[in-house]
Amino acid sequence: xxxxxxxxxxxxxxxxxxxxxxxxxxxxxxxxxxxxxxxxxxxxxxxxxxxxxxxxxxxxxxxxxxxxxxxxxxxxxxxxxxxxxxxxxxxxxxxxxxxxxxxxxxxxxxxxxxxxxxxxxxxxxxxxxxxxxxxxxxxxxxxxxxxxxxxxxxxxxxxxxxxxxxxxxxxxxxxxxxxxxxxxxxxxxxxxxxxxxxxxxxxxxxxxxxxxxxxxxxxxxxxxxxxxxxxxxxxxxxxxxxxxxxxxxxxxxxxxxxxxxxxxxxxxxxxxxxxxxxxxxxxxxxx
Amino acid sequence: xxxxxxxxxxxxxxxxxxxxxxxxxxxxxxxxxxxxxxxxxxxxxxxxxxxxxxxxxxxxxxxxxxxxxxxxxxxxxxxxxxxxxxxxxxxxxxxxxxxxxxxxxxxxxxxxxxxxxxxxxxxxxxxxxxxxxxxxxxxxxxxxxxxxxxxxxxxxxxxxxxxxxxxxxxxxxxxxxxxxxxxxxxxxxxxxxxxxxxxxxxxxxxxxxxxxxxxxxxxxxxxxxxxxxxxxxxxxxxxxxxxxxxxxxxxxxxxxxxxxxxxxxxxxxxxxxxxxxxxxxxxxxxxxxxxxxxxxxxxxxxxxxxxxxxxxxxxxxxxxxxxxxxxxxxxxxxxxxxxxxxxxxxxxxxxxxxxxxxxxxxxxxxxxxxxxxxxxxxxxxxxxxxxxxxxxxxxxxxxxxxxxxxxxxxxxxxxxxxxxxxxxxxxxxxxxxxxxxxxxxxxxxxxxxxxxxxxxxxxxxxxxxxxxxxxxxxxxxxxxxxxxxxxxxxxxxxxxxxxxxxxxxxxxxxxxx
Numbered sequence: 072x073x074x075x076x077x078x079x080x081x082x083x084x085x086x087x088x089x090x091x092x093x094x095x096x097x098x099x100x101x102x103x104x105x106x107x108x109x110x111x112x113x114x115x116x117x118x119x120x121x122x123x124x125x126x127x128x129x130x131x132x133x134x135x136x137x138x139x140x141x142x143x144x145x146x147x148x149x150x151x152x153x154x155x156x157x158x159x160x161x162x163x164x165x166x167x168x169x170x171x172x173x174x175x176x177x178x179x180x181x182x183x184x185x186x187x188x189x190x191x192x193x194x195x196x197x198x199x200x201x202x203x204x205x206x207x208x209x210x211x212x213x214x215x216x217x218x219x220x221x222x223x224x225x226x227x228x229x230x231x232x233x234x235x236x237x238x239x240x241x242x243x244x245x246x247x248x249x250x251x252x253x254x255x256x257x258x259x260x261x262x263x264x265x266x267x268x269x270x271x272x273x274x275x276x277x278x279x280x281x282x283x284x285x286x287x288x289x290x291x292x293x294x295x296x297x298x299x300x301x302x303x304x305x306x307x308x309x310x311x312x313x314x315x316x317x318x319x320x321x322x323x324x325x326x327x328x329x330x331x332x333x334x335x336x337x338x339x340x341x342x343x344x345x346x347x348x349x350x351x352x353x354x355x356x357x358x
Numbered sequence: 359x360x361x362x363x364x365x366x367x368x369x370x371x372x373x374x375x376x377x378x379x380x381x382x383x384x385x386x387x388x389x390x391x392x393x394x395x396x397x398x399x400x401x402x403x404x405x406x407x408x409x410x411x412x413x414x415x416x417x418x419x420x421x422x423x424x425x426x427x428x429x430x431x432x433x434x435x436x437x438x439x440x441x442x443x444x445x446x447x448x449x450x451x452x453x454x455x456x457x458x459x460x461x462x463x464x465x466x467x468x469x470x471x472x473x474x475x476x477x478x479x480x481x482x483x484x485x486x487x488x489x490x491x492x493x494x495x496x497x498x499x500x501x502x503x504x505x506x507x508x509x510x511x512x513x514x515x516x517x518x519x520x521x522x523x524x525x526x527x528x529x530x531x532x533x534x535x536x537x538x539x540x541x542x543x544x545x546x547x548x549x550x551x552x553x554x555x556x557x558x559x560x561x562x563x564x565x566x567x568x569x570x571x572x573x574x575x576x577x578x579x580x581x582x583x584x585x586x587x588x589x590x591x592x593x594x595x596x597x598x599x600x601x602x603x604x605x606x607x608x609x610x611x612x613x614x615x616x617x618x619x620x621x622x623x624x625x626x627x628x629x630x631x632x633x634x635x636x637x638x639x640x641x642x643x644x645x646x647x648x649x650x651x652x653x654x655x656x657x658x659x660x661x662x663x664x665x666x667x668x669x670x671x672x673x674x675x676x677x678x679x680x681x682x683x684x685x686x687x688x689x690x691x692x693x694x695x696x697x698x699x700x701x702x703x704x705x706x707x708x709x710x711x712x713x714x715x716x717x718x719x720x721x722x723x724x725x726x727x728x729x730x731x732x733x734x735x736x737x738x739x740x741x742x743x744x745x746x747x748x749x750x751x752x753x754x755x756x757x758x759x760x761x762x763x764x765x766x767x768x769x770x771x772x773x774x775x776x777x778x779x780x781x782x783x784x785x786x787x788x789x790x791x792x793x794x795x796x797x798x799x800x801x802x803x804x805x806x807x808x809x810x811x812x813x814x815x816x817x818x819x820x821x822x823x824x825x826x827x828x829x830x831x832x833x834x835x836x837x838x839x840x841x842x843x844x845x846x847x848x849x850x851x852x853x854x855x856x857x858x859x860x861x862x863x864x865x866x867x868x869x870x871x
Contacts, residue, residue: 207502214504300458300488300499300509316462316491 118326119144126323144314144327152303153310154335160225160295160306161288167226168284169277172235177265179236180243181251191240197233202293210297220304225295229288235280242273278346282339289336307332434557441534443761445754446482453759455485456509458500460493460744464708465565468779476766483759485511493744497830501525508749511760513564515619515744517829519553520643522747523560524827524871529748532559534761544770544786548815548822552741555644555825561745562764565776566783567705568739568808569620569628571730574690574722577698580607588699588730592664595699595733599673602698609695611673614665615680616844618830622679622837624742625701625732626653627823629661633735634816637824638864644819647868648826653836654850654857661735662840662849669844676844679837691719701732703742704808707781711804729804731811738815739808740823743782783809827867832860 118126122137144150178184179191209228218224246269254264270277295309305313314328340347446453461469466489473485490496493515500512505527514522522528532554535542542550545563553561575585581602589595599611616622630637635657638648652658668674675697677685686700687710702710707729715724732739746767748760766772770788774795777784789795790809799806815821826832839856843849 210502211504214502214507217506219503219507296491296495297499297502300490300507302489312491313489317466317489318463 115326115329118323119330120327121323123323126326140323140327141331144324144331147318147324148310148314148328148331149302150307150310150314150328150331153305153307154332156222156225156304156310157289157306157308158335159222161285163222163226164229164288165281165284167230168232168235169281171231172239172280173265173270173277175231175236176239176243177261177269179240180246181261194233195237198237206293206297209294213298219298220301224298225304225306228294229291232284235284238276238280239273242276243269246272275346275349278343279349282343282347285339286336435530435533435536438533438558439529439750441529441531441537441748441757441761442754443534443538443758445758446762449482449755449759452482452484453755455483455511455756455759455763456488457485457511457513457763458488458490458496458509459513460490460496460515461513461565462489462492464712465705465780465782468708468776471779472767472772472776475772476763479766483762485763497521505749505751510749510752510756511763512747512749513744514561514747516552516740516742516823517619517624517833519555519560520647520825520827520829523555523558527750528560529750529757530558530560531562531746531748531764534748534757534764535559538761540765544788545768546785546787546812548812549741549783549785551822553745556646561747562768563741563743563745563785564764564767565705565743565780566741566785566812567703567743567781568741568783568812569625569701569732570704570707570807570811571699571732572687572690572702572710573699573728573730574608574696574726575728576722576726577602577607577696578728581605581698585728588728589733590731592733592735596664596668596673599668599699603673608698609692610675610689610697612668612675612699612701613677613686613689613697614669614674614701614844615677615686616837616841617680617683618833618837620680620683620686620702622840623833626658626661626836626840628732628740629734630657631740631815631821631823632732632738633657633661634818634820636820638826641819642822643825644822648824649864649868650861651824651826651832651857651864654853658853659850662843662853666843666846666849670846676841679841691722693720704729704781704783705743707805707808708779709781711781711802727804729807731807731814736816737811738821739811740815740821741812777809778805781805781808783812826864827871828863831863835859835863 114130117133118130119140120136120138121134122139125134175194179187179194205228213219213224213227216224218227250268251264254268259267290308291306292308292312295306296312299305299309302310302313311325311328311332315325318324457473459466459469470487473487477484488509490499493513496512497514497518500508500514508527534540549563549566550559553559553563571588573588578585578588578598582605583598583601589598595612602608602611614621618624627637630653635655636642636652638651640646640648642648665674669676675689675695677689680686683702683706686697686702687706689697690700711724711727713719714722714727717723731737746764748757748764750757752760767776768785770786770792773784773786773789774792776782777789778794778798784790784795790799799809836856839852842852
């Protein structure tokens, strides 16, 4: 933060702001990369706003403008239902991940118990096991519980996260031990300390974790696809596949569905972007 | 690398070999690349023991070498779940059925229509359709699910017959046919038999397709070819492609792909059937479980060398694994360097004509599209598409209801409506006499090509296609090999390696089942 304001206060000076050819080179590279990133988004939006077969005739230029396709995608694609499903699952997973990570991280950082290092090592090792490896076993378990096509089935395998635990533990470790000792002398228990002292101090990281959990749950594709067999239980990502597979001859409809599915994510990102960046880089730069 | 004239010289040489084989000569032109070096005289002998060296060692379930003899004196249905066809009468309220299907686009629309009609036509059964987004997803979900999570009816593609037979999770349709005295005589025999192994009818064919040639008539005219005479043999296919490329009517003669369920796997099975070649031992696995594939023999090498040469010479273009099933068609609509032809499933015809008639593709109208039989070493085709299975252990009422619904879907009226809307082949000949199919076939003969092609198939055992437990995986392995061949690798070496992989899959499957 501090460096930011200083840089702004002394404009056009210093090695941060190259001039002449160097600046030209740097900005053209940035523009090129930005173009690569934005181009698919651009074509998606353009296609979503075009009527009928205009898309195939002229896919690039913004042409005749209509909102009918978006409306159509909303109704034929049942996207309202899928968005609701996605929201419920993403929020349940986010809340649970934050709570479980918080408690586990606190235990790993603040409590002394036998086997702590070993346990934490095992915990971290689960980061090395990708979702795909446990997919079949997880699906069988959810099936035997009778949870196919349910919210609990969609959420259950993701209620705890090694990544979140690790992230929060590292932040907890930076808290001075004296704080905990002082609180203990005042008669504050673990939960009290967590609530009144630790959480306020790690709030940026917590926000980043929540956002990260939300985004990754929202973007899940494989799992919802595997455990839903009824159309109404799809999340928005697996619902999009249904939309795409049943409307091959209407590419603009599929694009419109994609736009609708992406809007909530855009909103969340724009609103919480500061939180995300601050949390993930917390401690990276001394400021 | 390889001089242009070598192909014709080879074909001339093959003609000699072909003439030596009486059966081969009787089967087709006798000039085809596939006629050479095969063991045709032995194949029609269906009652002979399997061709493997030691069948007893590799066939499962402790079967002696004699298992291969197709003498089914005892009813094979005795050990399988019965079909309680009358249980619907005792049902208290409407029986609710769930049906997992893999239909999309025009096909799904037509299926929804048929099902709505069925639900409205009676009070005893209500069917709920559940789209599982394609066959592959349906198979995965079905295999991974517990019996209670499975649907009551499921649609599976033709390459899963053995898998479902071994799964022990379905009521064989043969039991329902027997119990209700259902008359199967109007159903085309070869379509029904495609879903039978070792004397058991496992499922009821519903949507039948086979590969056909799609071509651009305008490009044919531009190349000075007769737009009503698409190539039939492989030599004609090459000549036609050459004419198209030479006249610059199109960049390529034909677009081919390496997808497991198209150019990479399925088409080879089709070409083998057309050429009267067995794809797997034990009568393509229909007399006893197959133990190995046979496509690495001389016939397979000849066939794939021919295709490779087409690509090397710039007459054919490889569009990759075609995961969407659309890339080969889109290559025909390419604005820069299009192909004039492609081979694709007849099931795509309804969607392709809908897209073209809708004016979605610039420069090609619905009338430009021609459809012909799949070019190959002989006439006919294997039955592709999918069939309907009744899932077991769902209760007598559901089984009876499922049988009732299936009978509705395969009635002549339903099949007529279904085939006219989709391009699928009706499973029964009497559907052709009913509207809307009767008119459709007269007004748009392109829809009848796949049906005629199927009728033209021989009665040789090879013409019933392979049933292998791991056929899905075998196709995937084969398709990877075909991709290498299309990229110019040594044909014989790739085929022998791929066949080795396939045989290992089969051995492993047979050991487990």
